[in-house]
Amino acid sequence: MDTQPLPVKHLSREESYGYDRKTLDYIRNAAAHGLYEIRGMGAKRKLPGFDDLVFLGASLSRYALEGYREKCSTKTVLGTRFAKKPIELDIPITIAGMSFGALSANVKEALGRAASEMGTSTTTGDGGMTPEERLSSKTLVYQCLPSRYGFNPDDVRRADAIEVVIGQGAKPGGGGMLLGQKVSPRVAGMRTLPAGVDQRSACRHPDWTGPDDLAIKIQELREMTDWEKPIYVKVGATRTFNDVKLAVAGDRKAVRFIANLLDQVQGG
Structure with missing residues (x-):
């Protein structure tokens, strides 16, 4: 048996075991040019995608369908309990909110067209609703965010549903930052803030701190829209059990939202 030790690879000055x-190239560029750590394009590490989904098969608790003679529908209806005008989606997959500023008006319009073609909804995001996305979206969800940037009651009434944002998967418990180079005069005007200046989004709502206050806020939104729009809550998937428990407690205190949306790591 050969017991000779394996040769040791000697690293050059440009390499590292860690x-x-x-x-290393990224670190050197960051040191030389001051690269900002916060940037778009999703997470830096590989995360599960649609190809990694595992569907739960039917057995005893959920009776199986005969595929050749029984149809399996993906239609999803939201808001049947309390909203006068529930929304109906062809698929249970929606386009999450992304701010006007992080995205251009053309991209917001493109997302609206794509969502309409697929029979699902798209969402406004920080900064308010643009005319382009409203015209191109068959079903548009309006976000009520902690920053309240661009929040407009008239636009809330023009939307098809309302999403109360508590957190998002990319940075639950944290706010956001729109770099000044993206704050054009139009973006600044919608946010009533100066152009060309970094704009930070708050990490929590300024007018409530718990489920009791959440109930009051959703009651305000319902009265604002004459109880027409479905309302649901978006939370980052962190302390999910306790967060949902508090949301349900708020529901018993007349919150009456239809669902909790759990946003995962990649969602930003």
């Missing part, structure tokens, strides 16, 4: 060359 970091590969790509990481």
Whole structure:
């Protein structure tokens, strides 16, 4: 049996046991040019995608359908309990909210068209509703965010549903930052803030701190829309059990929202 030790690879000055060359190159560029750590394009590490979904098959608790003679529908209806005008989606997959500023008006319009073609909804995001996305979206969800940037009661009434945002998967418990280079005069005007200046979004709502206050806020939104719009709450998937428990407690105190949307890691 050969007991000779394996040869040791000697690293050059440009390499490291802890970091590969790509990481070292990023660190050097950041040190030389001051690269900002917060940027778009999703997470930096590989995360599960649609190809990783595992569907629960039917057995005893959920009776199986005969595929050749029984149809399986993906239609999803939201708001049947309390909203006068529930929304109906062809698929249970929606386009999450992204701010006007982070995205251009053209992209917001494109998302609206794509969602309409697929029979689902798209969402406004921080900064308010643009005319382009309202005209191109068959079903548009209006976000009520902690920052209240661009929040407009008239636009709330023009939307098809309301999403109360408590947190998002990319940074639950944290706010947001729109760099000044993206704050054009139009974006600044909708947010009533100066153009060209970094704009930070708050990490929590300024007018409530718990389920009791959440109930009051949703009651305000219902009265604002004459009880027409479905309302649901979006939370980052963190302390999910306790968060949903508090949301349900708020429901017993007349919150009456239809669902909790759990936003995962990649959602930003």
